[in-house]
Amino acid sequence: MFRYRIQYSKRGSACYISHLDLIRALERAFRRAGLPIAFSEGFNPHPRFSFAAPLPVGVEGLAEVLEVEMKEPVDHQVLAERLNGALPPGLVVLEVADVPDNAPSPMAVLTGAGYIVHLDEDDLPGPLPAEAVRHFLSQEKIQVTRKGKDDKEKVRDIRPGILKLNVLSQVNGLTIQLDLKTGSTMNVRPEEAVDAFFRYTGMSIDKADLQIIRSGLF
Amino acid sequence: MEKQLEKILRRVQKPGRYSGGEWNMVRKDWHSMCVKMAFAFPDVYEVGMSHLGLQILYGMVNDREDALLERVFAPWPDMEEQLRKTGLPLTSLESRRPLRDFDIIGFTLQYELSFTNILNMLDLAGIPLRSADRKGGNYPLVVAGGPCSFNPEPMADFIDVFVIGEGEDALNDLLDAYLASRRSSEGWEDLLLRLAGFDGIYVPVLYRVEYNDDRTIKALTSGSEGVPALVHKRVVTDMDAAFFPTRMVVPAIETVHDRAMLEVQRGCTRGCRFCQAGVIYRPVREKEPETLLRHAGELLGSTGWGEISLTSLSTSDYSRVSSLISELIKRHGPAGVNVSLPSLRVDAFSVDLAKEVQKVRRSSLTFAPEAGTQRLRDVINKGVTEDNLMDAVGAAFSAGWQSIKLYFMIGLPTETDDDIRGIANLARRVLDKGRMLVRVKGRLKVTVSVSSFVPKSHTAFQWEPQNSMAELKRKQLLLRDLLRSRGLVFKWHDTRSSFLEAVLSRGDRRLAGAIEAAWRNGARFDGWSEFFDLGKWLKAFESTGIDPEGYAYRRYQYDDVLPWDHIGAGVSKKYLVREHRRSLEGAITPDCRGGQCPGCGLCATLEVKPYLAGGETVVPIPDTIQ
Numbered sequence: 001m002f003r004y005r006i007q008y009s010k011r012g013s014a015c016y017i018s019h020l021d022l023i024r025a026l027e028r029a030f031r032r033a034g035l036p037i038a039f040s041e042g043f044n045p046h047p048r049f050s051f052a053a054p055l056p057v058g059v060e061g062l063a064e065v066l067e068v069e070m071k072e073p074v075d076h077q078v079l080a081e082r083l084n085g086a087l088p089p090g091l092v093v094l095e096v097a098d099v100p101d102n103a104p105s106p107m108a109v110l111t112g113a114g115y116i117v118h119l120d121e122d123d124l125p126g127p128l129p130a131e132a133v134r135h136f137l138s139q140e141k142i143q144v145t146r147k148g149k150d151d152k153e154k155v156r157d158i159r160p161g162i163l164k165l166n167v168l169s170q171v172n173g174l175t176i177q178l179d180l181k182t183g184s185t186m187n188v189r190p191e192e193a194v195d196a197f198f199r200y201t202g203m204s205i206d207k208a209d210l211q212i213i214r215s216g217l218f
Numbered sequence: 219m220e221k222q223l224e225k226i227l228r229r230v231q232k233p234g235r236y237s238g239g240e241w242n243m244v245r246k247d248w249h250s251m252c253v254k255m256a257f258a259f260p261d262v263y264e265v266g267m268s269h270l271g272l273q274i275l276y277g278m279v280n281d282r283e284d285a286l287l288e289r290v291f292a293p294w295p296d297m298e299e300q301l302r303k304t305g306l307p308l309t310s311l312e313s314r315r316p317l318r319d320f321d322i323i324g325f326t327l328q329y330e331l332s333f334t335n336i337l338n339m340l341d342l343a344g345i346p347l348r349s350a351d352r353k354g355g356n357y358p359l360v361v362a363g364g365p366c367s368f369n370p371e372p373m374a375d376f377i378d379v380f381v382i383g384e385g386e387d388a389l390n391d392l393l394d395a396y397l398a399s400r401r402s403s404e405g406w407e408d409l410l411l412r413l414a415g416f417d418g419i420y421v422p423v424l425y426r427v428e429y430n431d432d433r434t435i436k437a438l439t440s441g442s443e444g445v446p447a448l449v450h451k452r453v454v455t456d457m458d459a460a461f462f463p464t465r466m467v468v469p470a471i472e473t474v475h476d477r478a479m480l481e482v483q484r485g486c487t488r489g490c491r492f493c494q495a496g497v498i499y500r501p502v503r504e505k506e507p508e509t510l511l512r513h514a515g516e517l518l519g520s521t522g523w524g525e526i527s528l529t530s531l532s533t534s535d536y537s538r539v540s541s542l543i544s545e546l547i548k549r550h551g552p553a554g555v556n557v558s559l560p561s562l563r564v565d566a567f568s569v570d571l572a573k574e575v576q577k578v579r580r581s582s583l584t585f586a587p588e589a590g591t592q593r594l595r596d597v598i599n600k601g602v603t604e605d606n607l608m609d610a611v612g613a614a615f616s617a618g619w620q621s622i623k624l625y626f627m628i629g630l631p632t633e634t635d636d637d638i639r640g641i642a643n644l645a646r647r648v649l650d651k652g653r654m655l656v657r658v659k660g661r662l663k664v665t666v667s668v669s670s671f672v673p674k675s676h677t678a679f680q681w682e683p684q685n686s687m688a689e690l691k692r693k694q695l696l697l698r699d700l701l702r703s704r705g706l707v708f709k710w711h712d713t714r715s716s717f718l719e720a721v722l723s724r725g726d727r728r729l730a731g732a733i734e735a736a737w738r739n740g741a742r743f744d745g746w747s748e749f750f751d752l753g754k755w756l757k758a759f760e761s762t763g764i765d766p767e768g769y770a771y772r773r774y775q776y777d778d779v780l781p782w783d784h785i786g787a788g789v790s791k792k793y794l795v796r797e798h799r800r801s802l803e804g805a806i807t808p809d810c811r812g813g814q815c816p817g818c819g820l821c822a823t824l825e826v827k828p829y830l831a832g833g834e835t836v837v838p839i840p841d842t843i844q
Binding site: 012013014016017018020021024025027028029030031032039045057058086088089090208209 | 225229524554
């Protein structure tokens with residue numbers, strides 16, 4: 001098998017494609033492009049895709065990661081061009097690289113994700129107090145509640161998962177840059193962190209107003 | 219507005235329903251198009267995108283240089299709430315333009331229980347509901363087509379123009395006439411008069427209805443010259459040469475039928491007496507296998523779908539079906555493409571086909587004997603015997619299927635409790651057969667799914683009353699008791715929605731007020747059990763002085779004027795009367811494919827003949843081949 005690591009962006013109308021639908025969309029794009037993807041064995045063969053971290057519906061991704069296995073080797077440039085010619089609007093291949101056979105899955109090596117979060121002026125509850133970010137981050141614990149699968153609310157401390165929080169701009173609303181832990185050990189969602197930040201300042205926001213972009217995975 | 223729309227998309231369950239941007243979507247330059255049409259599907263995206271008619275008309279109109287066709291679907295209640303809260307109008311998927319900006323809005327009438335969604339979509343678009351309130355107001359022309367336009371009367375007040383019959387035959391005429399009318403700066407009335415002159419175009423405002431004291435119709439007449447008393451349906455005469463969309467829009471979110479659709483033929487000549495589709499899509503017109511293979515190749519290449527479904531009312535009747543399937547598998551199987559068959563006839567031949575296409579037999583096979591006894595199957599002209607069914611299920615169990623679904627109807631004309639018991643007996647015989655042939659007995663399952671008979675216009679049973687809801691319920695309970703057994707599963711339809719379907723499918727113009735009132739009471743997505751509420755409708759009927767039972771339960775006389783008598787499906791009323799009489803005698807009428815013409819009158823009326831691949835008009839019917 002021939003493994004390739006594809007870095008791609010998912011923007012515009014494509015950000016409303018859910019993760020499951022994305023798998024289907026990619027499979028079809030590979031077919032249209034005539035690229036020899038490998039399929040799993042078994043009753044219901046599915047393409048050998050491996051993703052770094054599913055992107056939530058409505059969040060744009062600037063540098064997402066997908067690994068694919070092919071039945072035959074394909075030149076990087078050819079792969080990128082043919083796939084780009086077959087992807088629905090909003091999905092674009094940025095880079096293709098080889099992956100050694102024994103490399104761990106992208107999911108396994110991933111620990112963090114960067115985000116840009118924007119809130120429109122109209123949706124801002126008020127001006128940020130001076131030093132708000134520094135005070136917020138200087139807390140020892142930042143507790144949030146999240147509903148578990150059993151519908152029970154769980155209290156978690158997300159402070160260790162917030163690696164970076166910066167105000168990038170306060171022109172035309174508020175733009176925040178975030179680096180958050182992601183992956184199996186600790187996973188913090190950007191809307192959780194931003195919501196906690198506003199609550200700390202004594203203000204509340206509607207999470208649905210947040211425009212979220214995932215700028216990268218690391 | 220774009221930005222506001224993005225904002226509400228983050229607040230709804232499945233934003234992919236409204237975002238557009240799918241592969242093969244066509245977005246044309248708005249300003250350079252002479253005529254802009256929206257294809258409005260009055261159900262949710264996942265249902266609408268599974269509809270072949272949408273793909274055909276989408277490709278056909280967008281192939282024109284002077285026209286564009288964009289899609290809009292009924293917003294799910296969460297989206298409706300957002301639209302109403304923000305005051306945003308309903309917009310198309312392609313250019314995100316308000317529906318009001320289009321020249322023509324074309325609704326498809328696939329099922330009666332989507333009528334309230336049409337009113338809701340017009341309202342969300344800021345367009346007055348009634349045709350009378352739109353004239354002269356510079357609103358889009360509101361057009362409707364599809365099976366329910368064969369009894370357009372309940373929706374007559376809301377729709378400006380109905381297209382009767384096959385859209386790919388009529389739509390270009392409609393667009394050309396619209397353009398010509400605009401170029402000569404005609405007013406609203408002249409536009410409608412011009413359109414009414416075309417075959418298959420029904421303009422309800424140009425017809426007058428008079429009623430008798432007993433609420434039946436006295437007369438329905440066209441007032442003006444050039445407006446036909448009987449509107450004939452449109453039929454594609456050469457299916458092989460007809461437009462077929464090989465660049466179908468590939469939905470971005472999973473839909474009900476998320477696969478390539480290859481229409482192998484149109485029409486069905488089996489002549490089941492309850493079946494409206496069998497009449498309105500007559501005659502049978504097969505496509506040539508070479509055409510189908512070419513289309514399949516283009517379609518799979520342009521879409522990337524991994525499955526292709528051979529669609530039609532009865533695909534196993536297609537005279538070249540076996541060779542078509544093997545050739546498709548030969549050509550596309552190596553690339554991992556599956557072939558699927560949506561509907562199966564009740565015989566062993568069909569099971570062979572299913573075996574061919576399904577390498578892994580995990581899913582269940584469905585057969586539709588429709589009625590439980592031979593007597594009743596003869597009444598409905600189903601043309602299926604118990605031996606056919608036992609052969610078919612025997613073949614299926616032997617081939618590895620462990621789960622069989624049987625589809626029946628209750629409330630059919632002349633039905634007695636013996637017929638109901640016949641359903642249970644048949645199901646038990648199937649189960650017994652399975653016990654003999656299926657090795658892992660624990661997985662053996664026979665599902666009996668029962669719907670309620672709804673009399674439909676243009677069928678031999680159009681005069682027949684529907685069973686009362688109480689009677690249908692009683693029959694369902696009787697059946698439930700008879701089917702209590704390990705390995706048997708019983709499923710039934712809500713009798714209340716079948717009742718409403720009957721009211722609307724046999725209704726006349728007087729229902730308009732009630733439909734509007736039901737919508738005002740909050741009726742939406744009536745075809746969805748989670749939303750359907752008969753109470754809202756009963757209130758609406760009461761407030762508008764409508765007796766719904768009078769519509770569903772009335773037995774019409776042969777000489778009654780029926781609400782749809784001015785709509786010509788090509789099949790003569792005399793033939794339907796004869797078929798109805800024959801049904802009561804239990805006399806069966808053979809399929810005209812075998813060469814015996816039952817004299818339905820369609821070929822003569824519409825000057826179109828049945829067409830079978832290779833240019834024949836008669837072939838032995840495949841179920842006589844063993």
